[in-house]
Amino acid sequence: MPRVKKPTKVKEPIRLRTKKLSDxxxxxxxxxxxxxxxTYEYLKMYLIPETDRNARLQNEVTMTAANAIKSKRIIELTSGEAGIVNHRDKIYLLDWMDTYKEFQEKRNRKKCVAHIKTVVRLLKEYAGERVILDQIDMAFCQGYVDYMMTSYRPKGKPIAASTQHTYYLVFTGALNAAVRAKRLLRNPFNEMDKSEKPKKPESVRSYMTIDEVRALIATPIKNEMVKNAYLFSCFCGLRISDIIGLKWKDIFVDRGQYRLALSMQKTKEPIYLPLSPEALKWMPERGDKTESDPVFKLPTAINARLKPWAKAAGITKQFTFHTARHTFATMMLTLGADLYTVSKLLGHADVRMTQVYAKIVNEKKDEAVNLTNGLFD
Known part of the structure; x- marks a missing residue:
């Protein structure tokens, strides 16, 4: 038999390597x-010890940026460009935005990726496609904010204040990632005065009162599983994404107390929740379901199915599945739970995120006290 020649493995002309440092x-x-x-080209980029999740994420950003430089060098080398070793790397801003987008895609942050794509279009309109990352300074960032707030008209009209704040967060997040990856010395946004940055408008949190929850319980709905899931959220605070992802293996009993443990879909942070008897009341029977089966088998278009139910219950305020989470938070605070505990139950990374609910409860207290106005005149 003729001898089969093994295919020759083509060596890469450029390889990305690491050198361990004393620290x-x-x-x-x-x-x-x-x-x-x-020859060697030191990138002045460093991988740090992966002692926690943030360190791992920082290293992912750094490696993505380093591999982008490597790919660029290979293209330069194979296309015969001279001076590759002495060439000083220049990263275009839009190329970095693509790198940042790829990083967010790996983390499965679809909403963030969509915002990055929009910000890329905004940056093209504002500054063109040839801006170098090193050119980003205070004046550029101030101009970006000014252009976004006064001139950017994607649909023929100014974008909302909340959208301005989102696009500011996306761009400053990309610049912070560039600083961590050693591609930028500093983020100019961090040196800007607070008054110069787009402000996030305070959102209106729609929630159900205890009487409205009672009305919902008493009102029938076509799909009982949708009703059960909403009321379950009212008594434990889980987002719809987490309820959809909830499996029977996530529910367990610890010394007589039912609990659930899962990684939240939005933040990827683990959360451990005790389940009250009121919450357990709205969970379906397990029956012969396996550990990997979902607890709630829900249809699509949840909010469209909820609105007729709310209308039948006499509720006229804004009503979506997320109002259940708001309801849980305000109900806990109204009934006397402290802010820190409620923050942990909601899975908030910062107690300041929970303070908006405290404001709602304080307003309710003000309204209650003022009910006596004029009674004794």
Missing amino acids: GSKSLYLDIYRNGKR
Whole structure:
């Protein structure tokens, strides 16, 4: 038989390598082999010890940026461009935005990715496509904010204040990632005065009162599983995404107390919740379901199915599935739970995120006290 020749493995002309440093971090460099000669290009980018989740995420951003430089160098080398070793790397802003988008895609942050795509279009309109990342300074960032607030008209009209704040967060987030990846010395947004940055308008949190929850309980609905899931959320505070992802294996009993443990879909943070008898009341029977089966088998278009139910219950305020989470928070605070505990039950990373509910409860207290006005005149 003729001898089958094994395919020759083509060596990469440029390899990304690491060099361990005395402080435990690793320096990234390119090992370049060309025309029988080996040279090195140190990227001034570093991998830090992965002691926590933030360190791992920072290293992912750094590696994505380093691999982008490596790919660019290979293109330059194979296309015959001279001076590759002495070439000083220049990253275009829009190329970095693409790198940042890829990083968010790996983390499965679909909403963030969509916002990044919009910000890329905004940046093209504001500054064109040839801006170098190193050129981003205070004046550029101030101009970006001014253009976004006064001139940007994607649909023929100004964008809302909340949208301005979102697009500011996306761009400053991309610049912070560039700083962590050693591609930018500093983020100019961090040096701007607070008054110069787009402000997030205080959102109106629609929630159900205890009487309205009672009315919903008493009102029938076509799909009972949708009703059960909403009321379950009212008594435990889970988002719809977490309820959809909730499996029977996530529910367990600890010393007589039912609890659930899962990683939240939105933040990827673990959450451990005790389940009250009122919450358990709205869980379906397990029957012969397996550990991997969903607790709630829900249809699509949840909010469209909820609105007729709310209308039948006499509720006229804004009503979506997320009002259940708001209802849980305000109900806990109204009944005397402290802010820190409620923050942990909601899975908030910062207690300041929970303070908006405290404001709602305080307003209710003000309204209650003022009910006596004029009674004794």
